[in-house]
Every structure is written in structure tokens, then in C-alpha cells.
Amino acid sequence: MAEKRLRVIVAKPGLDGHDRGAKIIARALRDAGFEVIYTGLHQTPEMVAEAAVQEDADAVGLSVLSGAHMTLFPEVLRLLKERGAGDVVVFGGGIIPEEDAKKLKEMGVREIFTPGASTEDIVKWVRENVHPRD
Amino acid sequence: MSTNPSDKERWLKTTYRDARERPVRFSTVSDLEIEPLYTPEDVKGDYSESIGYPGEYPYTRGPYGSMYRGRLWTMRQFAGFGLAEDTNARFHFLLSQGQDGLSTAFDMPTLMGYDADHHRARGEVGREGVSVTSIDDMMRLFDRIPLDKVTTSMTVNCSASVLLAMYLVVAERNGVPWEKVGGTIQNDMLKEFIAQKEWICPPAPSLRIVTDMIEFCAKRVPRWHPVSISGYHIREAGSTAVQELAFTIADGICYVEEAMKRGLDVDAFAPRLSFFWNIHNDFLEEVAKLRAARRMWARLMKERFGAKSPRSMTLRCHAQTAGASLTAQQPLNNIVRVAIQALAGVMGGVQSLHTNSMDETLALPTEQAVMVALRTQQIIAEETGVTNTIDPLGGSYAIEALTDRMEREAMDYIRRIDEMGGMLRAIETGYPQREIAEAAFHYQRQLEKGEKTVVGVNKYQVPEEIPIDTLRIDPVLEEKQIQRVRKMKRERNSVAVREALLRVREACRSGENLMEPICEAVRRNVTVGEISDVFREEFGVYTDPGWI
Numbered sequence: 001m002a003e004k005r006l007r008v009i010v011a012k013p014g015l016d017g018h019d020r021g022a023k024i025i026a027r028a029l030r031d032a033g034f035e036v037i038y039t040g041l042h043q044t045p046e047m048v049a050e051a052a053v054q055e056d057a058d059a060v061g062l063s064v065l066s067g068a069h070m071t072l073f074p075e076v077l078r079l080l081k082e083r084g085a086g087d088v089v090v091f092g093g094g095i096i097p098e099e100d101a102k103k104l105k106e107m108g109v110r111e112i113f114t115p116g117a118s119t120e121d122i123v124k125w126v127r128e129n130v131h132p133r134d
Numbered sequence: 135m136s137t138n139p140s141d142k143e144r145w146l147k148t149t150y151r152d153a154r155e156r157p158v159r160f161s162t163v164s165d166l167e168i169e170p171l172y173t174p175e176d177v178k179g180d181y182s183e184s185i186g187y188p189g190e191y192p193y194t195r196g197p198y199g200s201m202y203r204g205r206l207w208t209m210r211q212f213a214g215f216g217l218a219e220d221t222n223a224r225f226h227f228l229l230s231q232g233q234d235g236l237s238t239a240f241d242m243p244t245l246m247g248y249d250a251d252h253h254r255a256r257g258e259v260g261r262e263g264v265s266v267t268s269i270d271d272m273m274r275l276f277d278r279i280p281l282d283k284v285t286t287s288m289t290v291n292c293s294a295s296v297l298l299a300m301y302l303v304v305a306e307r308n309g310v311p312w313e314k315v316g317g318t319i320q321n322d323m324l325k326e327f328i329a330q331k332e333w334i335c336p337p338a339p340s341l342r343i344v345t346d347m348i349e350f351c352a353k354r355v356p357r358w359h360p361v362s363i364s365g366y367h368i369r370e371a372g373s374t375a376v377q378e379l380a381f382t383i384a385d386g387i388c389y390v391e392e393a394m395k396r397g398l399d400v401d402a403f404a405p406r407l408s409f410f411w412n413i414h415n416d417f418l419e420e421v422a423k424l425r426a427a428r429r430m431w432a433r434l435m436k437e438r439f440g441a442k443s444p445r446s447m448t449l450r451c452h453a454q455t456a457g458a459s460l461t462a463q464q465p466l467n468n469i470v471r472v473a474i475q476a477l478a479g480v481m482g483g484v485q486s487l488h489t490n491s492m493d494e495t496l497a498l499p500t501e502q503a504v505m506v507a508l509r510t511q512q513i514i515a516e517e518t519g520v521t522n523t524i525d526p527l528g529g530s531y532a533i534e535a536l537t538d539r540m541e542r543e544a545m546d547y548i549r550r551i552d553e554m555g556g557m558l559r560a561i562e563t564g565y566p567q568r569e570i571a572e573a574a575f576h577y578q579r580q581l582e583k584g585e586k587t588v589v590g591v592n593k594y595q596v597p598e599e600i601p602i603d604t605l606r607i608d609p610v611l612e613e614k615q616i617q618r619v620r621k622m623k624r625e626r627n628s629v630a631v632r633e634a635l636l637r638v639r640e641a642c643r644s645g646e647n648l649m650e651p652i653c654e655a656v657r658r659n660v661t662v663g664e665i666s667d668v669f670r671e672e673f674g675v676y677t678d679p680g681w682i
Contacts, residue, residue, distance in 0.1 A: 015246045
């Protein structure tokens with residue numbers, strides 16, 4: 001039987017409209033064979049966590065370019081745990097200073113990609129770090 | 135003078151020899167293929183018809199007769215962060231450094247029509263720009279700024295009607311009559327759906343609010359530019375230069391048509407329409423784009439809309455260097471990118487310019503980084519000598535051929551959009567959005583295959599980056615602003631607030647121009663979020679279709 005395709009949600013929480021990166025990542029992951037759901041813009045952390053649970057996602061990629069990452073990322077992590085989906089791999093990207101990236105990783109965000117990261121690196125990372133949930 | 139049509143071909147075959155070419159694709163950053171040489175054979179149009187003189191139709195060489203010999207462009211650095219008093223201090227600093235116009239960046243809640251104390255504003259207050267919830271904040275923001283002397287640009291779109299009303303009420307309270315108030319509000323909702331993605335209501339009612347503002351300003355605030363038709367964000371979202379040109383001009387066509395449907399004479403409002411372009415890395419392409427834009431607009435206004443006033447036909451513009459071209463890696467290199475982009479803007483004849491700071495891919499800029507960016511403009515203006523003669527690249531075979539080509543390709547897009555029933559319809563079907571996403575993906579692929587170079591990112595990388603200082607926004611200020619807004623809401627006259635909101639709601643329903651009721655609401659301390667909520671209830675909320 002064919003291996004189950006990994007399902008990744010690419011989400012844009014927060015109010016900013018910078019979706020160029022999120023859309024490119026969504027498309028690159030899709031082209032690489034993942035099942036990708038792009039939430040569209042202006043999602044609340046609740047909407048993102050709810051989508052992850054509803055869609056039974058294996059991973060959630062968050063894109064934030066408004067500077068609100070220290071509020072939005074931890075909130076998504078908390079809500080996923082609250083819904084019993086704490087094992088969903090959360091990664092993200094945006095204009096995120098290194099010291100914030102470090103703190104976010106300590107909180108449980110698995111990887112942070114910053115400007116200049118290539119889609120190949122991101123696809124490779126997802127392949128190596130995301131596995132089907134039980 | 136005659137040119138033998140075979141001359142260029144002969145030269146290509148005998149002297150140039152393709153075999154000696156480096157193994158790269160010779161194309162612009164937008165992937166427009168460029169020929170090895172341009173000659174008189176490539177410049178087809180008649181000089182007076184298609185190039186002409188500065189300040190004369192079709193304005194290819196510049197909107198004004200004397201251009202920078204008469205007056206330099208306005209150096210207008212975009213600024214805004216934290217609380218109103220923080221940004222006010224930055225404004226005074228910039229004015230003291232020789233800047234001559236203000237440009238305001240608002241934070242995401244203000245831009246999206248939420249008060250600072252709304253739950254959706256959490257983590258975003260004062261982050262990307264200044265937080266403005268009510269007239270109190272606006273009074274602090276423009277404290278000790280002479281609004282009859284300094285012109286202000288405000289980058290705000292779906293909540294623009296409220297912010298313009300606030301600016302006018304600040305003027306009123308400082309004794310400055312509206313007729314003397316000058317400036318620009320971005321207010322280009324069409325490009326929001328295409329690219330920047332800040333919206334409240336669906337496209338059609340959003341367009342109605344923009345048109346209300348064009349009409350209101352034409353009658354009451356004659357020195358104000360009620361919409362700045364923007365290619366900037368279209369380009370930042372990943373479009374090509376031709377797409378930026380085409381979609382922006384097509385947006386302009388749509389606004390003109392809407393205002394004319396109200397019965398306004400084209401010459402009564404068109405002189406106050408202005409444009410806002412992105413200036414990317416590809417020097418010649420950018421200069422050609424700016425020249426083509428002026429010629430296209432002049433021809434469209436005259437031939438399609440029957441404008442009589444030369445001021446309706448002249449495209450005047452602000453420009454900003456390309457944020458998306460800057461790199462987090464080796465950030466000092468960004469100073470060089472910005473300088474070259476700014477020079478292209480000046481060679482292209484812009485009226486106003488913002489130069490990005492080298493640290494903007496990392497955070498909001500520090501005061502030092504902003505100063506270097508402003509100095510870059512001052513060096514171009516006062517040291518390089520490029521302002522001594524008008525349109526110095528005009529007449530270059532390459533520039534004229536590229537200008538013609540950009541106009542031609544952009545007009546092809548505009549025809550396609552006309553066939554779809556105009557820009558509003560095209561946006562509703564996602565046409566420009568998809569074209570841009572496609573171009574952005576194409577460019578990303580070219581980068582990853584090494585077909586395009588970004589120095590420091592996919593070539594000439596260094597193993598260890600030297601960190602630079604960045605601006606940190608104190609998280610405490612969000613709480614401070616929330617407390618301030620709550621206190622204001624407790625203390626204001628709530629009956630007056632309710633009456634004012636009812637009037638705004640009635641105007642939404644009746645089709646009466648919204649601006650007077652919004653001005654009155656703002657005077658009574660009604661907030662950005664409260665007025666936006668009326669829009670949400672009356673016009674509905676737009677949600678992102680999430681096309682990829």
C-alpha cells in the first residue's frame with residue numbers, strides 16, 4: 001500500500017498581508033508531493049489550531065511578518081495542546097530576530113526560517129522532521 | 135538620417151558573435167530578455183509624438199517643464215512605530231535633518247480597522263507602525279507640526295476614510311482651514327485585493343468608499359491627493375515590472391471611471407490622482423517603466439477619458455526602493471542596493487522618494503539606518519550632478535526601446551482586463567492575483583537554480599554574519615495604549631458617539647457621501663474600530679480566497 005501523504009497546513013495568523021512567502025512555500029511543498037492546505041490571510045490562532053485538528057494535519061507552518069510572532073506562535077502551540085494535538089509539528093518563518101527564534105524553539109516551535117531560506121531547504125527539512133501522526 | 139535596416143543584423147552576425155557570450159540568460163530581474171545592443175532601428179516612434187519635451191504631452195521626459203532644476207523631489211521617509219508620541223519625535227528628527235515631507239506608517243490594527251484594545255490587535259499594537267485609535271492619538275501624532283506648511287502622506291487603505299477625517303479634524307483644531315491642507319492618502323483599495331491584502335469589506339463597497347473620498351476631496355480639500363494609485367505592493371508581492379505598470383494603470387482607469395459615473399468632470403479630480411511606484415534592482419527596466427507610465431497615463435487620459443487639462447494628463451509619483459530586494463544576509467550591502475535603486479528613481483523623474491534603510495529585513499529601522507537612507511538621497515541630489523539636466527537617459531536607444539516595449543506589453547494586459555469587464559471584475563475572479571503569484575514563483579525558481587543572483591544569499595555568502603543593532607519595540611507600550619484607549623472610551627459622551635455612528639450607518643445605506651458623517655464621528659471620539667465595524671455590518675466582511 002502506498003505510504004500516506006503527509007498533510008501540512010500553511011497558515012498566516014495575524015493581521016499583516018505579506019503572503020508572498022507563504023504562497024511560495026505552499027506551492028513548493030505541494031510540488032514536492034505533500035498534501036498542502038493554505039488557510040489564507042488574517043487567521044486567528046484559534047482558526048489555525050482548529051484547522052489543524054479538523055484536517056488532521058501532521059504539521060503546521062506559520063508565516064508572520066508583522067512582528068507579532070512572540071504573541072501568535074506560542075498561542076498556536078498552546079491551543080494545539082489544549083485540543084490534544086500537541087504532537088503536530090509547528091514550524092514557521094518571517095521577519096524574526098535570532099533571539100526571538102531561539103525563545104520560540106525553546107517553547108516548542110521546531111524550526112524558524114528567516115529571509116533568504118530556500119524552498120529546497122524548507123522542503124528537505126519538512127521531509128526529515130515531519131512524520132505521520134499516530 | 136537613414137539607417138540601413140540590415141545594419142544591426144549584419145553587426146550581430148559578423149562582429150558580435152553569440153559564441154563569445156557568457157553562459158547566462160541576459161534578462162531583467164523581471165525576466166524580460168534584453169538584446170546585446172539597441173540602435174536607432176529599435177526606436178520606432180516619432181520624437182515629438184512619443185518622447186517630446188518635459189512638461190509637454192505625452193510627458194515621457196517628465197511631468198514638469200523645469201523638473202529638478204526647478205525643484206528637487208520631496209525626500210519623504212516613511213516612519214511610524216509605537217505610540218503617537220514616539221512617532222511624533224521621529225517626525226521632528228526627520229524634519230530637523232532636512233526632510234521636507236512626512237510619511238506615516240500605521241500599525242496593523244489601525245490599518246485593518248481594529249482599535250488597540252480589540253483582541254485581534256494583541257501583539258500587533260505599535261509594531262509595524264504607529265497605533266492610532268482615536269482623534270486623541272492623531273492630535274499627539276501631529277503635535278507641533280504645521281499642517282499648512284508640511285505635506286503629509288498617510289499609508290492607509292481600508293480605514294483611510296477615518297484617518298483622513300482625523301487628519302482634517304487635527305487641522306481644524308489647530309486653526310488650519312481644509313483648503314490649505316496638503317498631502318496624500320494611499321487609499322488604493324483595488325491594489326489591496328491584488329497585493330497588499332488589507333481589507334474590511336468586499337471589493338465593490340470598498341471602491342465606493344474610495345470614490346466618496348475622491349468626490350469629497352475634489353469639493354472640500356482641493357490640495358489633497360485622495361488616492362495614490364500604487365504599484366509598490368504589486369511588485370513587492372512578486373510581480374514583474376510590466377505587471378506592476380499594467381495593473382496599476384488599470385486600477386487608475388477604474389477609479390477614473392467610477393468618479394466619472396458620479397457625474398464629476400474628469401478635470402475636476404484627475405489632477406489630484408497620484409501614483410506610487412516600486413524601484414527594484416534592474417536599473418534600465420525601472421527607468422523605462424517610469425517613463426512608460428507617464429506616457430501611458432497621458433495618452434489614456436486624453437484619448438480614453440477626454441481630459442482637457444494638462445494636469446489631468448500628467449502622472450506625478452512617489453516611489454520607494456524595493457523592500458523585497460533587500461537581504462538579511464550582509465545587510466550593509468543593502469545600502470548599495472538602495473543607492474542604485476534611488477538613482478534609477480531619480481533618472482526616471484519621480485516627484486517624491488523614500489529610500490529604505492539597510493536593516494529593514496530584520497526589524498523596523500534604527501535612527502542611524504534611516505539617516506544613511508536619507509543621506510543617500512541627498513548625495514544623489516547634491517553631489518552626483520544627475521539633476522543638472524532633465525531626463526538624462528532619454529534618447530538612449532536602450533532606454534527608448536525598453537520604454538516602448540513596456541508600454542506595449544502593459545497595454546496588452548490592460549486590453550485583456552478591459553475584455554474581462556474592467557479591473558473590479560478581474561480582481562473578483564483572481565486574475566491579477568494569480569498572474570503575480572505565478573511571477574513570484576518563477577523568480578524564486580530562478581533564484582534557486584542560480585539563474586538569478588542575489589549577492590550574499592545564493593552567491594558570495596559568508597559563513598559568519600556580523601550582527602547589526604536593530605530597533606526593539608518595547609512590549610509594554612501595547613498595554614499602555616490599551617489602557618489609554620479604555621480610559622478615553624469611558625470618559626467620552628456615549629450618546630454623542632451612538633448618534634454619530636448611526637449617521638455613518640445611514641450614509642452607508644443611503645449612498646450619501648460618507649466623509650462628512652465620518653468627520654463628525656471622529657470629532658466625537660468615535661474610533662477607527664467602531665466606524666470599521668459599521669462598514670463590516672453594512673457591507674460585509676471580505677475573506678481571503680487563499681489562492682496559491
